[in-house]
Amino acid sequence: MFALQEAFSMLHGGDQSVLDLATATGMPDSTVHRILQSGLSGGAIDQICRGKYRPGPTIIKIAMHAMAHVPSAATTQRLLTGLHDATGGAALLFALTPFGGLRRLCTDYAWGDLDPGELGVFAHPLVTHSRSLRTGASGRVILAHLPAPLQELVFAEELPADAAPGAIRDNDALAATLTQIRQSGYAVAQEEVVPGWDAIAAPVMWGDIAMGSVLLAKPKADMPADLSKLIEHTRDTARKLSALTAAPTSHI
CATH class of the missing domain: 3.30.450.40 (GAF domain)
Incomplete structure (x- = not known):
């Protein structure tokens, strides 16, 4: 998950595909997909449409706590x-x-x-x-x-x-x-x-x-x-x- 967060940062945020994130992290597509799916329920990841993901509100909440x-x-x-x-x-x-x-x-x-x-x-x-x-x-x-x-x-x-x-x-x-x-x-x-x-x-x-x-x-x-x-x-x-x-x- 930390590697994926860094990948979202490297890719300058926005909606990213499994392939884009796999390329950025060097992890297999299947591993990236599994981690992304595991982050959906807790709000760490948002799925925008089929195959597109972005950081979710839990990440924003963590950042707000740190900045406050x-x-x-x-x-x-x-x-x-x-x-x-x-x-x-x-x-x-x-x-x-x-x-x-x-x-x-x-x-x-x-x-x-x-x-x-x-x-x-x-x-x-x-x-x-x-x-x-x-x-x-x-x-x-x-x-x-x-x-x-x-x-x-x-x-x-x-x-x-x-x-x-x-x-x-x-x-x-x-x-x-x-x-x-x-x-x-x-x-x-x-x-x-x-x-x-x-x-x-x-x-x-x-x-x-x-x-x-x-x-x-x-x-x-x-x-x-x-x-x-x-x-x-x-x-x-x-x-x-x-x-x-x-x-x-x-x-x-």
């Missing part, structure tokens, strides 16, 4: 508050959600004495909306660390109608940006989501997959010419969250 505990809400708030205190900017945590299409959702934030009323248009698109991974630093650092087939799904999306003028519209330019992000470990957005605001983001990783991102946002006028200290603070927060994701019993 790493890291804890108290820990994320403490780390985001630390990022805000060190930089004076708004610190936000985004999580990747595949339900209804790949999106990022703001799950926690810290902006101290900043007045959300004064943030106005900033708070609306960044906190209350599900946002395309095509736009903004927080979306692109997640997108850069997703498997190629998932990236292609995002490339095929239309750019959100309310995207700011600074958003990257060309897919070739977007792909080149993702390569730079993987090399540098962070992304910078200049008035890309909200006019008047710049942002820095770094990925929160679980293994080689980005589960979310940490975003530091400030008014463009407050961003220094040298971003190196802000980048390091943002990356350090993301690294700590990634370490907790990989080893939730550690204390950071």
Whole structure:
């Protein structure tokens, strides 16, 4: 069963035939068929039609249990508050959600004495909306660390109608940006989501997959010419969250 789960991952999910799974695992067709049939009753496997299978709801339940505990809400708030205190900017945590299409959702934030009323248009698109991974630093650092087939799904999306003028519209330019992000470990957005605001983001990783991102946002006028200290603070927060994701019993 573990080999079959890995095969579904290698084949990028979706509906797979017994032959496809047998080829991916190196197991005989009869063995693959027997394991698949044994997984139907407990919900580990769904049979879509004759000869086609996909991972079932039990697999999703296992993943949800694993993700719900790493890291804890108290820990994320403490780390985001630390990022805000060190930089004076708004610190936000985004999580990747595949339900209804790949999106990022703001799950926690810290902006101290900043007045959300004064943030106005900033708070609306960044906190209350599900946002395309095509736009903004927080979306692109997640997108850069997703498997190629998932990236292609995002490339095929239309750019959100309310995207700011600074958003990257060309897919070739977007792909080149993702390569730079993987090399540098962070992304910078200049008035890309909200006019008047710049942002820095770094990925929160679980293994080689980005589960979310940490975003530091400030008014463009407050961003220094040298971003190196802000980048390091943002990356350090993301690294700590990634370490907790990989080893939730550690204390950071």
